[in-house]
Amino acid sequence: MDIAAAFSTYSSCVEREAELREGVQGAVRELEKTSYAITTTLEKMHNTQGIQNIETICRECHEELSKVPALYQALQDKVPPGEFYRYHHNFRGTTHRLVAATCLITYLEENSLPMHEEVAKSLGLCTQRDQGFHLDLEDYLQGTLSISHELSRLAINSVTAGDYSRPFQIRQFLRDLHAAYSLLFPKNELRKKFDELKYSLKKTEEVVYNLSLRGLKPQEMETSG
Amino acid sequence: MAELQEASLKSECKGSKQLPDICQDSQLMMKFREYSKMLDEKNDKHERIYKTSRDVTVRSKRVIFTLHRIPGVAEDVKENLLSSAASELRAIEQTLMKHIAMELRDEEPHQFVNAYTAGIQEYVEALSFHYFLMTGTIISHSETQKRVTFGAEAGDQIDVVPLSVLLQPKEYILGIADLTGELMRFCIKCVSTGDFDKCYKICDILKTMHGGFLSLGYIPAKELYHKMVVFKSSLHKVEEACYSLQLRKSEVPAEMLSDVFAMYDADENHAHYI
Numbered sequence: 001m002d003i004a005a006a007f008s009t010y011s012s013c014v015e016r017e018a019e020l021r022e023g024v025q026g027a028v029r030e031l032e033k034t035s036y037a038i039t040t041t042l043e044k045m046h047n048t049q050g051i052q053n054i055e056t057i058c059r060e061c062h063e064e065l066s067k068v069p070a071l072y073q074a075l076q077d078k079v080p081p082g083e084f085y086r087y088h089h090n091f092r093g094t095t096h097r098l099v100a101a102t103c104l105i106t107y108l109e110e111n112s113l114p115m116h117e118e119v120a121k122s123l124g125l126c127t128q129r130d131q132g133f134h135l136d137l138e139d140y141l142q143g144t145l146s147i148s149h150e151l152s153r154l155a156i157n158s159v160t161a162g163d164y165s166r167p168f169q170i171r172q173f174l175r176d177l178h179a180a181y182s183l184l185f186p187k188n189e190l191r192k193k194f195d196e197l198k199y200s201l202k203k204t205e206e207v208v209y210n211l212s213l214r215g216l217k218p219q220e221m222e223t224s225g
Numbered sequence: 226m227a228e229l230q231e232a233s234l235k236s237e238c239k240g241s242k243q244l245p246d247i248c249q250d251s252q253l254m255m256k257f258r259e260y261s262k263m264l265d266e267k268n269d270k271h272e273r274i275y276k277t278s279r280d281v282t283v284r285s286k287r288v289i290f291t292l293h294r295i296p297g298v299a300e301d302v303k304e305n306l307l308s309s310a311a312s313e314l315r316a317i318e319q320t321l322m323k324h325i326a327m328e329l330r331d332e333e334p335h336q337f338v339n340a341y342t343a344g345i346q347e348y349v350e351a352l353s354f355h356y357f358l359m360t361g362t363i364i365s366h367s368e369t370q371k372r373v374t375f376g377a378e379a380g381d382q383i384d385v386v387p388l389s390v391l392l393q394p395k396e397y398i399l400g401i402a403d404l405t406g407e408l409m410r411f412c413i414k415c416v417s418t419g420d421f422d423k424c425y426k427i428c429d430i431l432k433t434m435h436g437g438f439l440s441l442g443y444i445p446a447k448e449l450y451h452k453m454v455v456f457k458s459s460l461h462k463v464e465e466a467c468y469s470l471q472l473r474k475s476e477v478p479a480e481m482l483s484d485v486f487a488m489y490d491a492d493e494n495h496a497h498y499i
């Protein structure tokens with residue numbers, strides 16, 4: 001084996017990979033744009049008017065979200081089959097953001113957490129690696145955990161807007177979420193995010209405490225809260 | 226780990242005591258139990274591959290040390306060392322590498338590449354070092370990949386899909402970059418034991434490799450950049466050694482040269498430590 005040949009083989013491999021990576025990054029940029037648009041729309045819910053118009057905000061988000069499956073399809077076309085994890089870090093953050101947005105919208109509409117399969121389906125992905133482009137379980141868990149921060153903010157802001165019952169709902173939801181995540185044995189990044197959930201829960205509990213202390217607990221919550 | 230699990234278990238118990246409204250059998254909880262299992266499986270696999278990879282590193286290093294004993298020994302001892310290194314390399318492939326390959330079966334290797342990259346680089350280094358001593362040139366990427374691909378052999382007919390550890394070009398080239406350091410050490414030792422032909426030969430090979438690395442142009446990999454800096458200093462050292470060798474040849478009879486260089490080498494080391 002000629003030494004020069006070994007190096008030229010490697011150099012052509014590097015070139016091929018750089019080309020592929022560029023294609024992937026292009027597709028990810030499109031996806032990123034949409035994900036930021038959705039996050040921006042969701043940010044409106046923290047405004048005083050936003051809290052009263054949550055349905056409208058969700059509708060707007062759905063419109064943006066409906067573009068996502070096609071964008072993931074475009075990304076999938078760029079990623080060679082069987083090399084999902086080679087490019088995973090390129091689109092990981094965007095996926096987290098989209099999962100978080102989906103979870104938040106579902107929570108606002110249905111007051112429940114969508115499961116791995118449901119989120120994957122709404123993003124146009126599948127859950128198993130062998131079925132094609134998939135939503136990695138860890139990405140789902142990471143994305144889901146990021147909504148806790150948004151929800152604790154929403155609890156505070158809804159009090160400001162005069163909605164006293166929402167913090168009670170949010171506390172209940174975060175408690176359920178915390179109980180569910182306690183079943184996991186998280187590592188690294190997931191562990192940090194899990195700590196964030198605890199702080200969000202604590203913050204929300206403080207809001208609830210302050211409301212209860214001042215007798216601002218809504219009547220219909222009396223039995224359940 | 227057990228402690229942590231216990232703590233989380235405890236907090237869960239406490240939670241359920243305080244909050245009777247959390248249903249342990251809700252869909253959420255059931256699903257998360259499933260997720261927990263899947264997450265643990267993945268993390269365990271990562272851990273197992275990582276452990277095996279560390280064993281690969283240790284044993285590959287041993288092979289390299291064995292090979293470094295070659296300069297200055299008799300021909301039959303040399304043969305012995307080479308063959309024992311070869312059989313050790315075989316053993317690494319057949320046990321540890323095969324183990325990693327089994328773990329990677331039905332998985333996407335890129336997901337776990339970080340767990341075994343260090344081990345496989347060290348292995349490439351050992352393998353290419355041995356290959357160099359046998360043949361005088363460097364092993365190709367495809368040949369290296371073949372060494373860690375199993376199942377294509379006659380004995381393993383059960384495996385429909387060939388079992389292999391993915392060896393990315395990146396790991397191969399990083400291993401080769403490490404090889405340069407070993408060659409430098411080998412070359413310097415050859416000088417002090419009087420095997421001058423080998424010394425010139427290694428110097429030539431290193432120069433060719435240096436040209437090869439330069440031909441790659443700018444490579445956006447931090448690891449390779451650091452290895453290049455090290456390589457440049459080893460190349461410099463080898464060039465200096467060859468230069469002095471040539472100079473002294475003219476002033477000292479050949480049979481005395483090796484003694485002179487033993488002294489020179491000690492001086493060099495001494496200066497290095499100061």
